[in-house]
Amino acid sequence: MTTGAYPAANRRRTDYGMLYVAPTVLLLILLLYGPAVSGFWQSLFRLDGADAGAFVGLDVYGKVLAEPGFGKVVLSTTLFVVGSVIGTVGLGLAIALYVNSLEEATARILQIGVIIPWAISSVVGALLFRWFYMSDLGLFQGMLRGFGLPAFDPMSTQAGAMTALILSAVWKKLGFAVILLLSGLKAIPHDYYEAARIDGAGAFARFREITVPMLTGPLLISSVVLGIADLNTVELPLIVTGGGPLDSTTTVALSIYQKAFSQYDLQRAITLAIITFLVNIVLVGLYVRSVRGQSE
Amino acid sequence: MAHISFENVSKSYSTLNVIRDINLDIHDGEMLILVGPSGCGKSTLLRMIAGLESVSSGAIRIDDRVVNDLDPRDRDIAMVFQSYALYPHKTVLENITFGLRMRRMAGDEILRRAKQASMALGLDAYLDRYPRQLSGGQRQRVAMGRALVREPKAFLFDEPLSNLDAQLRVQMRMEIRALQQKLGVTSVYVTHDQIEAMTMGDKIAVMNRGGIEQIGTPLDIYDRPANEFVATFIGSPMINLLDAEVRGDGRSAVTPGGLVLPTGTAALSPGEKVRIGIRPEHVRLGDDGAPGIVEAVEQTGLDTLVLVRTSGTAMRVLIRERRYMERGQKVLLSLPPADMHVFSSDTGARR
Amino acid sequence: MSAAMSRKLRSRLSLIAFSAFILIFNLGPILWGILGSLRPREEIMRFPPQPLPSSLSLEHYAAIAESGFLGAARNSLIYAAITVVVALVAGSIAAYALDRLRFAGKAVVMFLVIAGIPLASGAAALIVPSYLYMTSLGLSDTPWVLPLVYIAYNLPTAVWVLKGALGGLSRELDEAAAIDGAGRLRTLFEILLPLCKPAIGAAALFCFVGAWNEFVAGSVLVDNPDLRPVQVSIYQNMGYFGRDWGPLLAAATLAILPIIAAFLVFGRLLIAGLTKGAVKG
Numbered sequence: 001m002t003t004g005a006y007p008a009a010n011r012r013r014t015d016y017g018m019l020y021v022a023p024t025v026l027l028l029i030l031l032l033y034g035p036a037v038s039g040f041w042q043s044l045f046r047l048d049g050a051d052a053g054a055f056v057g058l059d060v061y062g063k064v065l066a067e068p069g070f071g072k073v074v075l076s077t078t079l080f081v082v083g084s085v086i087g088t089v090g091l092g093l094a095i096a097l098y099v100n101s102l103e104e105a106t107a108r109i110l111q112i113g114v115i116i117p118w119a120i121s122s123v124v125g126a127l128l129f130r131w132f133y134m135s136d137l138g139l140f141q142g143m144l145r146g147f148g149l150p151a152f153d154p155m156s157t158q159a160g161a162m163t164a165l166i167l168s169a170v171w172k173k174l175g176f177a178v179i180l181l182l183s184g185l186k187a188i189p190h191d192y193y194e195a196a197r198i199d200g201a202g203a204f205a206r207f208r209e210i211t212v213p214m215l216t217g218p219l220l221i222s223s224v225v226l227g228i229a230d231l232n233t234v235e236l237p238l239i240v241t242g243g244g245p246l247d248s249t250t251t252v253a254l255s256i257y258q259k260a261f262s263q264y265d266l267q268r269a270i271t272l273a274i275i276t277f278l279v280n281i282v283l284v285g286l287y288v289r290s291v292r293g294q295s296e
Numbered sequence: 297m298a299h300i301s302f303e304n305v306s307k308s309y310s311t312l313n314v315i316r317d318i319n320l321d322i323h324d325g326e327m328l329i330l331v332g333p334s335g336c337g338k339s340t341l342l343r344m345i346a347g348l349e350s351v352s353s354g355a356i357r358i359d360d361r362v363v364n365d366l367d368p369r370d371r372d373i374a375m376v377f378q379s380y381a382l383y384p385h386k387t388v389l390e391n392i393t394f395g396l397r398m399r400r401m402a403g404d405e406i407l408r409r410a411k412q413a414s415m416a417l418g419l420d421a422y423l424d425r426y427p428r429q430l431s432g433g434q435r436q437r438v439a440m441g442r443a444l445v446r447e448p449k450a451f452l453f454d455e456p457l458s459n460l461d462a463q464l465r466v467q468m469r470m471e472i473r474a475l476q477q478k479l480g481v482t483s484v485y486v487t488h489d490q491i492e493a494m495t496m497g498d499k500i501a502v503m504n505r506g507g508i509e510q511i512g513t514p515l516d517i518y519d520r521p522a523n524e525f526v527a528t529f530i531g532s533p534m535i536n537l538l539d540a541e542v543r544g545d546g547r548s549a550v551t552p553g554g555l556v557l558p559t560g561t562a563a564l565s566p567g568e569k570v571r572i573g574i575r576p577e578h579v580r581l582g583d584d585g586a587p588g589i590v591e592a593v594e595q596t597g598l599d600t601l602v603l604v605r606t607s608g609t610a611m612r613v614l615i616r617e618r619r620y621m622e623r624g625q626k627v628l629l630s631l632p633p634a635d636m637h638v639f640s641s642d643t644g645a646r647r
Numbered sequence: 648m649s650a651a652m653s654r655k656l657r658s659r660l661s662l663i664a665f666s667a668f669i670l671i672f673n674l675g676p677i678l679w680g681i682l683g684s685l686r687p688r689e690e691i692m693r694f695p696p697q698p699l700p701s702s703l704s705l706e707h708y709a710a711i712a713e714s715g716f717l718g719a720a721r722n723s724l725i726y727a728a729i730t731v732v733v734a735l736v737a738g739s740i741a742a743y744a745l746d747r748l749r750f751a752g753k754a755v756v757m758f759l760v761i762a763g764i765p766l767a768s769g770a771a772a773l774i775v776p777s778y779l780y781m782t783s784l785g786l787s788d789t790p791w792v793l794p795l796v797y798i799a800y801n802l803p804t805a806v807w808v809l810k811g812a813l814g815g816l817s818r819e820l821d822e823a824a825a826i827d828g829a830g831r832l833r834t835l836f837e838i839l840l841p842l843c844k845p846a847i848g849a850a851a852l853f854c855f856v857g858a859w860n861e862f863v864a865g866s867v868l869v870d871n872p873d874l875r876p877v878q879v880s881i882y883q884n885m886g887y888f889g890r891d892w893g894p895l896l897a898a899a900t901l902a903i904l905p906i907i908a909a910f911l912v913f914g915r916l917l918i919a920g921l922t923k924g925a926v927k928g
Contacts, residue, residue, distance in 0.1 A: 016744070016748060016750070016831065017744040017745075017748035017749065017750025017753060018744075018750050018751065018752060019742060019744075020743060020744035020748070021740075021741040021745065021750075021756050022738070022761070023737040023738050023741070024738065024740075024741035024755055024756075024802055024806060025741075025759060027737065027795075027821045028759050028760070028763055028797050028799060028802065029759070030799075031795055031796060031798070031799030032763055032766060032767060032773075032799040032800070032803075033759070033763075033869065034780060035773055035776040035777040035779075035780040035781075035903075036766075036772075036773060036818070037850070038779070038780050038783075039773075039775065039776020039777075039779065039780065040776075041778070042779055047779075052671055069726075085871075092689065095669060097663060102662075105664070106662075108915075109875070110666060110670070111672055112910070113669060113673050114669060114673050115673075115910075116673065116674065116677060116906075116910065117673050117676070117677065119856055119906050119910060120677070120902070120903050120906055121860030121861075121862065121878050121902060122860065122862060122882050123860075123862045123878040123882050123902075124878070124881060124899045124902050124903060126678040127680075127881070127885065127895060127899050128676040128677055128679070128896075128899055129676050130675035131676065131679065131680055131683065131892060131895075131896065132679045132680065133676065135892070137691065137692065137696055138679065138695055138696065139679050139698070140675070141677065142696040144745065146826070171672065171673065171676070174673065175673070186704045200924045224765070225765055225768075228768055229768050231771075232768060232771040232772060233764070233771070234771050234774075234862070234863050235862050235863070238882075239882070240886070241688055250769055252771070253771030253772075254771075256771050256772070256774070256775060257771065257831065257863065260774075260775045260867070261866070261867055264751055266672045266779070267776065269775045269818055270775045270776060270779070273771070273772050273774070273776060273827060274772075274776075276771060276772040277706040277772040277773070277776075279772075280766065280772050281766065284762050284765050284766055285762075286879055287762075287764075287765045288758065288761050288762050292761075343822075346822075346826060347821050347825070348825065349827075364796070367825070368822075368825040368826045369825060369826065369828035369829070371829075373826065374826060375822075375823070375826045377819045377822070377823060378819075379817060379819050380821035381817065381820050381822065381823035382823075383820065383823075383824075383838055384842060385841045385842055394824075394827050394829075395826070395827035397827050397830055398827050398828035398833070399828050442823075444828070446827075571904075
C-alpha cells in the first residue's frame, strides 16, 4: 500500500528522486556511457594521417572485417572465452556442490581459499600463475619432474599456450563461480530434496530434476558475467602468453590494446573496439534480463 | 490537543477506491477507534492523518488547518506502529528523544520529558538498552514513550497491541486507555479486535470497503447496529441472522421454516423481505417459546454456547452461566421483542 | 575393520584430498609467489626448485622499493580511497532514491546502473574510446582522470549492493522517522545507513579492490610516472626485471597485501555482498 517514502507530499516531491540519483547518473553518463557513444561516432572519421577528421563512415569496418587476421582473432577469442566459461562454471559447480555438502567451518575455509585469486589483480594473478605453473623454476613443473613426468613448456605449441591461457582464466575466476553457485544451491529449499526422496528419486535424479532447474538463474548469470570478463581481459593474454605463439592466443581484447597502444593504429583499434562493444551489449542485455529474472 | 476532521475525503489508486468519501469529526481529547476487517481501509485512513498516505480528494483538517499537503513532521502528531518501528541501533533513550532532537529542543527539556515519559511507562531501568535486548511488552512501551515525549496534538495508534500475547494485551489496553484519559490527548486507534474497540474508545467508527458504516459510542453501536455489516462485525459470538418475511400484522415476521419472530416497534409493511438479527445472549432458554433441539454445546468455563435447531434454522444461544446440556436435548426458545434487530433484505440497513 | 568404518575413512580421505586439491590449485601460485619473494636470489634461480627457502632475504623488496613501486602504490591508495568515498556517498543517495522514492525516469536509471555493472568490466571495448574521449576533454594524464574512471567503473556495483540492503529494511522505520521529524537525507544517514553496515563494508571493499586492481585504464590514461597506479608499475617492472623473478614477486606480494588484509577483516562481507547479486567477474 505504501507508495513512496512519505507520499503525502508525493506530488510535489517527484523531483527529489531525480535529484538524488543525479550525481550517479551524471558520473555514469559522462564517464561510462559517454565514451562508448563518442567512440562509435569517432570511429566514423579518420583519426590520424593527413586527412584526419574526414568522414569515412563504415569503410574501416568493412576493411577490418575482411582482413585475414580478423578471422584468427575471432577464432582464438571464441576458443578462449568458451573454454574458460565452460571450465570455470563446470569446475565451479563441482566445487560448489562439494562445498555445499560440508559442514560450515570447512566450507568457509574453502570459500575463502577459492575467492582469493579472484580478488587479487589480473596483473599479479597472471604473473603468479605464470611463475607457479608455467615457469621451469615454478613448483608445478618441479612437481611434474618429481613424479617422473616429463616437464613441458606450454608455450612450445599453440594448443599448449591456449590451454595455459584458459587455465589461467579458470584459476583466476573460479572463486567467483563457486560463491555465486553456492549461494544458489543454498537458496534451494531443503524440503524439495526430502519430498523427492520420499517420491523415490535417487541422487542423480534429484540433481537433474531439482538442482539443475533451480540453479538456472545463477548458472546463466555466472556464465554471462564470466563471458564478459573473459572477452574483455587484456591482462591475462598480455602477461600469461603475450598473445603467442604465432598470435594464436591473441584475443580481441589484447589485439585492440596492442593495435592502439603499441602499434598506434587507433583507427583499426577503435573499429575493433566498437565491434567488441556490440558483442558486449548483447551479453549485457542477457545479464540485465537474468538479473531482473532473479530478483523477481 | 486538537480537533481532527475529514471532509469528503477519498483516496484512489487509478481506478481502485481505497477510501470512499469519509466525513468524520474527532473532537478534542477524544479517543476514536477505527475498526473493521482487514483491507477495509482503516490503516490507510490513519496514515492519511499522519501524512504517510496522500489524499486524492477532500480535506483533512487538524485544528481547522487543512493538512493534506503537509509533511508528517509538520503535523505535530505522534504514531505508534504495529511493528513499533524502533530504531535498532539506538538505545531506548535515543529512540525516545530522537523526535525531540529533530525539533531542536533544548537538551535539558529533552531529558526532562524523557524522564517523565520513562517513569510513566516504567522504562527508567532500560534507558541504556537496545531494542533487541527488550521483551515485546517493553518494546511496545518504548514505542509509546516515543509518542508521549512529543506531547503532540494527537496520538495515532496502528494496531499497537497485535504483536503481544493475550495477557499483556489486556494489561496494555487498560494502560493506554488510562494514559490517554489522563493526558486528554486526541487519539485515533486502529484495530481489528472488537474487544479493544469496545473497551478503549469514546467512539467507534466501523469501516468496511473504504467507507465508514457507522460511528457511535461502543454501546450505541452494539445495541443499535446501523446495518447488517455492523451487526455481524461487532459482537462475539456472532449475531444470529434469519431471513424472514413481515406478516400481515406488521409487528412480526416469519422465516421460511415457519418460525415466528417479533419485530418490535419498527414500522414495517406486510410482505416485506427482512433479515432479523438476534444476539446469542438475548435468546432465552425457558419454559415456553419455540421448540428446538440442541445440536452442539461449547463450554468456555465462564459461559455456555449452545447451537439449537428450531424450525429449520440453526440459532446460537449464549447462556451466561455453566449449564450442562446434551446433544439432542429438547429446549424452548424465547425471543424478547425489544432485542430484535430488523434489517432490510435489499440494503442491509436497519429498519 | 567394519564396512561402515572403512566407508567413513574413505570419505574422510576423499574429503581431505579434494580440499587439498582445491587449496593447492587456488592458493599454490600465491603462496609460492610470497615464498619466492623472500628467497635469496640464487635460490630462486636454482634448479630444480626447493619447496622451502633455506634462508629469508629482503633483497627483492629493497630492489623493488628503488624502482618507484612505492610511489605507485601510494597513488593507487589515494585513487582507491577517493573511489570508495565518492562511490559510497553518491551511491547510497542514489540507492535510497531507487529503493524508496518514486520518480519519473526511475526505470531508465535502474537500467543504467544494472547494465553498468558488467559494462564496467568491459574495459577492452571501452578503453580506446575512453582514451580518445578523455584526451579530447583534456583529462588524460591529469591526477583526476583515474579516480573519475574508477568511480564510474565501481559506482554501479556500490549502488546495487546498497540498494539491496536498503530494500531489506522496513518502511515503517522511514515512517517513524518522518513522524519524528527527520527529513529524507537525515533518515537515510541517521536511521537507514547505520543499519546497512555490512553492505557498506561490502560496497567499500568492492570499490577498493576494483580501483586498486585496475590495470588497463591506468596503463593508457596516464603517462606521467608520478601518476602511475600500482598495477601498471608491476607490469612495467616485468619488462624491466625480465626473468629476474625476485623483485617481481616482491612487488606482487606487496600488491596483494592490502587485498589479503581487507579480506581477513571483511572477507565474510565480501562473500555476502557477492552473493546478494553484486555480480562482477
